[in-house]
Amino acid sequence: SLPLKLAQDFHFIKQLQTKKNLPLKYVPADLKKNKEIVLAAIKQNGQALKYAHEDLKKDREIVLAAVKRYDRALEYAHEDLKKDREFVLAAVKQKGWALRYAHEDLKKDKEVVLAAVKQEGRALEYAHEDLKKDREFVLAAIKQYCWALYYAHEDLRKDREFVLAAVKRYGQALESAHEDLKKDREIVLAAVKQHGCALHYAHEDFKKDKEIVLAAVKQHGFALLWAHEDLKKDREFVLAAVKQKGLALRFAHEDLRKDREIVLAAVKQEGLALYYAHEDLKKDKEIVLAAVKQKVWALQYAHEDLKKDKEIRLAAGRH
Structure with missing residues (x-):
């Protein structure tokens, strides 16, 4: 433990907090009333609000700084702040989860809850049941x-x-x-x-x-x-899929990974789709060239012979 004289020294404690992240829990009681000390501790760890003096748990600046660092910090705030609409609105805009610890009346407040949901969607879990039944509100939340x-x-x-x-x-x-x-x-x-x-x-x-x-x-x-599975074998569906997302080739039936038109469409959309092509098509110069033009890293999936091809290497930015 720290010698009493040092423990009571404001500047020593502040320096320790800055350099060593001294938890507020271990700071002497008198210094837990000091706003500067508490604010320094909270900036290191928002959970430090738990150990602050009760008077500072009413301090808007302190509590908001804590919420910014720790989404559950509002739990340790004074009850007056948990009922304060303006303050809770500011808090949930920082961390949506703070809604969990707001006063029940504010969990019915559409603006407050929507602000919380905007910051952290899952905060809707803590909204009042009346809002969870409100069609217009839930659609806005979605x-x-x-x-x-x-x-x-x-x-x-x-x-x-x-x-x-x-x-x-x-x-x-x-x-x-x-x-x-x-x-x-x-x-x-x-x-x-x-x-x-x-x-x-x-x-x-x-x-x-x-x-x-x-x-x-x-x-x-x-x-x-x-x-x-039947549709994964269907050429029309697979072609539509790979044109939208080349890497969807991964989910195509094995037979269609041998289909030149499908593979070419896939690598044009996403060069790395070459990885999922049948080995024979990794030897196809047109396909490999299209792949590396779209994504240079696709070269690693080409057949060894084509990795040495001058035109392909040039397209991949290698000489």
Whole structure:
């Protein structure tokens, strides 16, 4: 432990905090009342607010500095600050999770909760139940945070009209919809048109549905991952997928990784897709040239003979 004289020396403590990150927990009680000492400690670690003198837990500057460093720091603030709308609004704009420790009345406040959700989407978990049932509010939250439907009231997740509006804003909200609505063709189609990877959450029957899968892969090539195996063998679907995301070649049936047109389309979109091409096509100069023109690092996946090719090396910026 520190000698008493040194422990009580303000400048010594401050210097220790600056250079050695001395926890406020170990600072003498009298110095825990000192704003400068506490602020220095909080700037090192927001959790230090827990050990500050009660008077400083009412200090807006101190608490806001703590929240900025530590998202749960509002827990240690004085109750008056947790009820202070202006202060809580400032706090949740810094760290959305701070909503968890706000007064219950402020968890009903749309502006406060939406600001929290904008900063940290999962903060919606701590909103008042009334807001989780509020259609307009949850839709606004989904715009800020794509997974907000997960925290919505169960009644909204079963509501067809609401879920349709939600997936039109963010397709992957389909994950949190009621299971019955994942079987609803109109909802699933709207979801995959907004974000192809929403196909992941659709009922299995729709993963065989040509219109739905084609819409999904055209929006996001990686949706091919969740398509039925028969469609991964279908040339039209795979070509559409790799044109959107070259690396979707990874999810194509093995036979289509030998298809020259498909592989060429893939590497033109993303050179590194060459990695997933059949070995024979890694010897194809046109394909390798297209790949390295798109992404020079694709050269590493070319056949050894083509790595020495002058034209290809030049395209890859090597001499």
